[in-house]
Amino acid sequence: xxxxxxxxxxxxxxxxxxxxxxxxxxxxxxxxxxxxxxxxxxxxxxxxxxxxxxxxxxxxxxxxxxxxxxxxxxxxxxxxxxxxxxxxxxxxxxxxxxxxxxxxxxxxxxxxxxxxxxxxxxxxxxxxxxxxxxxxxxxxxxxxxxxxxxxxxxxxxxxxxxxxxxxxxxxxxxxxxxxxxxxxxxxxxxxxxxxxxxxxxxxxxxxxxxxxxxxxxxxxxxxxxxxxxxxxxxxxxxxxxxxxxxxxxxxxx
Amino acid sequence: xxxxxxxxxxxxxxxxxxxxxxxxxxxxxxxxxxxxxxxxxxxxxxxxxxxxxxxxxxxxxxxxxxxxxxxxxxxxxxxxxxxxxxxxxxxxxxxxxxxxxxxxxxxxxxxxxxxxxxxxxxxxxxxxxxxxxxxxxxxxxxxxxxxxxxxxxxxxxxxxxxxxxxxxxxxxxxxxxxxxxxxxxxxxxxxxxxxxxxxxxxxxxxxxxxxxxxxxxxxxxxxxxxxxxxxxxxxxxxxxxxxxxxxxxxxxxxxxxxxxxxxxxxxxxxxxxxxxxxxxxxxxxxxx
Amino acid sequence: xxxxxxxxxxxxxxxxxxxxxxxxxxxxxxxxxxxxxxxxxxxxxxxxxxxxxxxxxxxxxxxxxxxxxxxxxxxxxxxxxxxxxxxxxxxxxxxxxxxxxxxxxxxxxxxxxxxxxxxxxxxxxxxxxxxxxxxxxxxxxxxxxxxxxxxxxxxxxxxxxxxxxxxxxxxxxxxxxxxxxxxxxxxxxxxxxxxxxxxxxxxxxxxxxxxxxxxxxxxxxxxxxxxxxxxxxxxxxxxxxxxxxxxxxxxxxxxxxxxxxxxxxxxxxxxxxxxxxxxxxxxxxxxxxxxxxxxxxxxxxxxxxxxxxxxxxxxxxx
Numbered sequence: 001x002x003x004x005x006x007x008x009x010x011x012x013x014x015x016x017x018x019x020x021x022x023x024x025x026x027x028x029x030x031x032x033x034x035x036x037x038x039x040x041x042x043x044x045x046x047x048x049x050x051x052x053x054x055x056x057x058x059x060x061x062x063x064x065x066x067x068x069x070x071x072x073x074x075x076x077x078x079x080x081x082x083x084x085x086x087x088x089x090x091x092x093x094x095x096x097x098x099x100x101x102x103x104x105x106x107x108x109x110x111x112x113x114x115x116x117x118x119x120x121x122x123x124x125x126x127x128x129x130x131x132x133x134x135x136x137x138x139x140x141x142x143x144x145x146x147x148x149x150x151x152x153x154x155x156x157x158x159x160x161x162x163x164x165x166x167x168x169x170x171x172x173x174x175x176x177x178x179x180x181x182x183x184x185x186x187x188x189x190x191x192x193x194x195x196x197x198x199x200x201x202x203x204x205x206x207x208x209x210x211x212x213x214x215x216x217x218x219x220x221x222x223x224x225x226x227x228x229x230x231x232x233x234x235x236x237x238x239x240x241x242x243x244x245x246x247x248x249x250x251x252x253x
Numbered sequence: 254x255x256x257x258x259x260x261x262x263x264x265x266x267x268x269x270x271x272x273x274x275x276x277x278x279x280x281x282x283x284x285x286x287x288x289x290x291x292x293x294x295x296x297x298x299x300x301x302x303x304x305x306x307x308x309x310x311x312x313x314x315x316x317x318x319x320x321x322x323x324x325x326x327x328x329x330x331x332x333x334x335x336x337x338x339x340x341x342x343x344x345x346x347x348x349x350x351x352x353x354x355x356x357x358x359x360x361x362x363x364x365x366x367x368x369x370x371x372x373x374x375x376x377x378x379x380x381x382x383x384x385x386x387x388x389x390x391x392x393x394x395x396x397x398x399x400x401x402x403x404x405x406x407x408x409x410x411x412x413x414x415x416x417x418x419x420x421x422x423x424x425x426x427x428x429x430x431x432x433x434x435x436x437x438x439x440x441x442x443x444x445x446x447x448x449x450x451x452x453x454x455x456x457x458x459x460x461x462x463x464x465x466x467x468x469x470x471x472x473x474x475x476x477x478x479x480x481x482x483x484x485x486x487x488x489x490x491x492x493x494x495x496x497x498x499x500x501x502x503x504x505x506x507x508x509x510x511x512x513x514x515x516x517x518x519x520x521x522x523x524x525x526x527x528x529x530x531x532x533x534x535x536x537x538x539x540x541x
Numbered sequence: 542x543x544x545x546x547x548x549x550x551x552x553x554x555x556x557x558x559x560x561x562x563x564x565x566x567x568x569x570x571x572x573x574x575x576x577x578x579x580x581x582x583x584x585x586x587x588x589x590x591x592x593x594x595x596x597x598x599x600x601x602x603x604x605x606x607x608x609x610x611x612x613x614x615x616x617x618x619x620x621x622x623x624x625x626x627x628x629x630x631x632x633x634x635x636x637x638x639x640x641x642x643x644x645x646x647x648x649x650x651x652x653x654x655x656x657x658x659x660x661x662x663x664x665x666x667x668x669x670x671x672x673x674x675x676x677x678x679x680x681x682x683x684x685x686x687x688x689x690x691x692x693x694x695x696x697x698x699x700x701x702x703x704x705x706x707x708x709x710x711x712x713x714x715x716x717x718x719x720x721x722x723x724x725x726x727x728x729x730x731x732x733x734x735x736x737x738x739x740x741x742x743x744x745x746x747x748x749x750x751x752x753x754x755x756x757x758x759x760x761x762x763x764x765x766x767x768x769x770x771x772x773x774x775x776x777x778x779x780x781x782x783x784x785x786x787x788x789x790x791x792x793x794x795x796x797x798x799x800x801x802x803x804x805x806x807x808x809x810x811x812x813x814x815x816x817x818x819x820x821x822x823x824x825x826x827x828x829x830x831x832x833x834x835x836x837x838x839x840x841x842x843x844x845x846x847x848x849x850x851x852x853x854x855x856x857x858x859x
Contacts, residue, residue, distance in 0.1 A: 341837060346596065346650060352833075352837045358827065365824070490650070519669075523665065524658075526654070527658040530658065531643055
């Protein structure tokens with residue numbers, strides 16, 4: 001068995017009296033499309049924020065590809081291959097789609113420091129940006145500013161920016177929120193395909209249980225900072241404890 | 254030595270009280286409107302010039318001048334908020350700052366056009382013009398009066414914000430303006446009110462400064478706004494308590510600085526400001 | 542704009558500037574030099590303000606550092622003008638590096654306040670360290686020695702000679718800044734303005750880029766200050782006063798923030814308007830304030846931005 005892609009050891013975080021991560025231990029395996037679910041306030045977003053470096057943990061360790069990254073700054077985690085998308089639209093609204101995608105590519109190619117070269121002269125970067133735009137189905141709009149896109153397309157672009165950073169592990173925070181059904185199918189198909197190609201390992205936070213159970217190979221259930229369920233979708237669906245605290249609530253609501 | 258120290262202290266405190274009057278309005282406006290008003294020092298200057306004008310040309314009593322001058326400034330403040338500032342709230346921060354900066358230039362030049370570019374001498378206050386002996390040296394009665402006014406204003410503000418219903422509305426709006434709007438507070442009117450009130454505080458400081466400063470100059474607004482900035486930064490942007498303590502610190506620091514290390518006193522003030530911004534950006538005296 | 546048009550326009554601009562240098566009166570020469578110096582200041586400043594979205598109230602300090610650097614180098618070290626200018630630029634860049642290191646930890650209002658505080662520290666040092674800076678009198682009588690290049694030496698004593706010295710630095714600065722605007726680095730700065738969190742999550746150390754933008758704009762401010770010292774032959778601490786930091790802001794705003802040519806157009810307007818207004822009234826600052834007010838209230842695109850929008854609209858209709 002190979003070493004896990006990401007390992008979380010005894011991770012804790014509390015905001016005042018609210019515990020959002022309680023001695024969490026997790027490990028994520030490369031190539032396994034994983035979903036994190038849990039009721040509101042379960043600590044899903046906090047967990048992603050801690051793992052990607054947005055907020056520091058109170059204690060514990062994060063090991064990515066056998067390297068301790070607990071206190072690494074965000075940009076270095078991204079360079080190592082740990083990236084994320086956001087729950088709300090978080091793109092460069094005033095820049096063109098092409099530029100949006102180019103920024104992480106420039107970073108990944110270590111070409112972002114050039115003062116006197118031109119962006120248009122970076123052939124490799126340009127080709128890769130076009131490839132990604134094509135992949136997410138926005139190649140036609142490459143020269144439009146991101147602000148001209150529909151909300152759903154901006155969400156697609158958001159995923160595109162995250163992909164352009166060449167992640168090995170990519171956290172998607174509610175990737176389909178605010179999308180219409182057509183866009184939703186498009187983006188999910190994209191995720192499934194990319195996951196099968198095996199270069200990117202996805203971890204998805206989602207509310208829509210249909211998506212979670214149809215897409216994931218593994219489901220982790222969080223509740224008040226604890227992992228209360230972890231396994232293949234069928235097993236989670238059948239788990240009485242999970243049903244009680246989470247799925248049960250969902251049915252009642 | 255001791256007597257000189259006492260006097261340096263007293264001078265620092267009285268200087269600090271003027272800064273406090275400007276800083277209190279500045280920090281109140283920032284707390285509610287989220288706008289840092291460069292033109293706040295101009296209100297101070299206008300308060301002084303208008304008070305002087307009432308004394309000199311209308312022949313009114315000093316206290317009437319102190320009442321009337323700031324009232325005129327309130328009208329100026331009303332127009333500035335209502336017709337200019339209100340339109341830049343949705344814009345990015347630089348535009349808000351630059352708008353108030355533009356107002357500084359306009360106010361300064363208008364004052365020069367109306368009252369002349371030179372400095373003008375100011376009158377003494379009947380009844381408060383003498384001095385008393387403190388620690389074996391004379392100290393102006395008027396400065397003692399100012400030392401009393403500062404805490405009184407602070408007390409009044411505290412009572413207003415803590416005890417009165419509209420004080421509570423101001424505090425609610427300062428902490429969460431969406432929420433305030435949701436519970437039915439007329440936010441635009443509140444903004445105008447707070448801005449005008451802040452302008453009044455600053456102009457009151459200016460009017461009271463007329464006998465104190467001796468000479469009125471167009472630079473007086475710019476000089477005090479920088480000190481008030483330092484003060485609200487040290488106290489924590491939006492904190493009145495912080496502004497009061499900050500004003501005392503800056504008043505004393507400047508007073509001691511001028512007395513003992515005159516070459517570095519301005520430098521020290523800005524070092525303090527930068528240090529607070531770097532290590533405690535929420536301010537030195539702000540809670541939490 | 543079409544690429545070939547840009548080249549034609551640039552060539553035309555340089556031809557006009559050379560023409561002014563060869564044939565115009567001393568007064569026009571002087572004004573044009575002021576425009577070019579202000580342009581360097583404003584275009585450099587705009588890398589930080591328009592591009593990266595950081596409003597600094599401390600850039601007058603770097604302008605003054607460049608100015609004092611040139612003056613002190615000329616007086617105490619060596620009178621070679623190129624050497625002095627290089628020394629001034631380096632001094633300003635180092636100062637910007639030190640001050641920027643602290644300032645880029647914050648954004649928005651805290652950044653503005655920090656730059657104000659540090660800028661005023663520099664001002665008070667220049668004011669108080671009389672032995673070196675001459676206190677409130679400043680330094681005066683800075684002469685323009687000939688540029689010696691081994692065997693030949695080029696005099697720049699006369700304004701008509703110094704003009705080409707300024708023009709050279711101006712053209713180089715315009716080229717550099719234009720190039721930076723299209724570079725990956727420039728794109729990263731724009732992305733920081735748009736969304737600094739996303740930029741960090743694109744794998745880029747945002748603070749370091751902010752610092753780099755700060756230092757680059759500080760260096761150009763220093764260059765402007767250095768060239769101004771040779772033009773005016775003196776410098777006083779007021780060059781470092783925070784209110785002077787508003788000049789490049791107004792120039793950028795007048796021309797248009799998000800455009801490359803904005804600060805250039807803005808500088809011409811600024812200098813010409815100032816000359817005109819001062820001829821008729823003593824209240825230049827009042828007009829300065831009113832213009833600023835008008836731009837903020839109504840013409841936030843500046844001249845270049847508003848004109849471009851107007852052209853676009855009419856071409857869409859037509």
